[in-house]
Amino acid sequence: MNHILVTGAAGNLGGRVLAALHRRGVPVRALVRHDDRAGALVGSPEVVVGDYDDHHRLTHALSGVHRVFLVSANGPAQVAQECAVIDAAVDAGVSLVVKVSAHGADPEAPVGFWRAHAAVERHLAQSxxxxVVLRPTYLMSNLLGEAPQVRQHGLLPSPPLSAPLAMVDPDDVADVAAHVLLGGTGPDVTQRTLHLTGPEPVTLGAVATLLGEIAGHPVQHLAAPPEQAQAAMRAQGVAEPVVAEILRLFAALDQGAYAATTTTVADILGRAPRDVRDFLHRHAHLFQPAA
Known part of the structure; x- marks a missing residue:
């Protein structure tokens, strides 16, 4: 029987948690929104197709499950949907929920994404x-979205940002999640918040220099003015409320919100967190021009 449910199993973090559990030989049930994603999941898990708004499918997905990995995309429905999963988990008798939140989550935070995570954290605590709540900083995988700009134009664009980021490898987040899901926190832990960072803060300028080495041509960090960044995101089809929150997020990051490091990844996994150079080299093919 599959006692662990991984939500968002076809996504960035959910897929990595699925892979981390598969490497440990653990059978898993995966919740995905669309059945056309099921065949690409690592380890051929048991798949339940459904979303967080469908109580019937949630109940089915949680049947017999003891532990849940909870993650969802930022957006207007995030709080209601994650709280629906938590409520369904209570009804199903789940014993542990591991939620992905964000470093900076607080009811009074200047960023709506962080306030949303704080609201879900509160609901989870009251359930x-x-x-266990995982609060990662800026995920290194966010850099992958700029791979076409790096390949074609030698640019790493962003909204205004000069402060360093203690960005974290998503595989480290997944390894911590797998460790916790398999009982790594100990039975005496009722609620716990883990702040996850990389080993050192780096600026996007330094990241651009590393990308230049990998891509084989110079890469420059382009910190676009807010109006230009806003127009670019709109052109990519990003919803207006999300555009506004991304700009608020980068304004907070530029104030140093993600500059500090923690030892949490090393404390839990017994090894140093991976650095951005390692992450970029593992994904070098995405940044290099086609031969």
Missing amino acids: GIRS
Whole structure:
């Protein structure tokens, strides 16, 4: 029987948690929104197709499950949807929920994404389920979205940002999640918050220099003015409320919100967190021009 449910199993972090559990030989149930994503999941898990708004499918997905990995995309429905999963987990008798939140989550935070995570964290704490909240900083995988700009134009664009980021490898986040899901926090832990960072803060200028080495041509960090960044995101089809929150997020990051490091990844996994150079080299083919 699959006692662990991984939500968002076809996504960036959910897929990595699925892979981390597969490497450990653990059978898993995966929740995906569309059945055309099921065949690409690592390890051929048991798949349930459904979303967080469908109580019937959630109930089915949680049947017999003891532990849940909870992650969802930022957006207007995030709080209601994640709280629906938590409520369904209570009804199903789940014993542990591991939720992905964000470093900076706080009811009074200047960024709406962070306030949303704080609201879900509060609901989770009030649910009575044993829980562990993962608060990663800026995920290194965010850099992959700029691979076409790096390949074609030698640019790493962003909204205004000069402060360093203690960005974290998403595989480290997944390894921590897998460790916790398999009982790594100990039975005495009722609620716990883990702040996850990389080993050192780096600027996007330094990241651009590393990308230049990998791509084989110079790469420059382009910190676009807010109006230009806003127009670029709109052109990519990003919803207006999300555009506004991304700009608020980068304004907070430019104030140093993600500059500090923690030892949490090393403390839990017994090894140093991976650095950005390692991450970029592992994904070098995405940044290099086609031969």
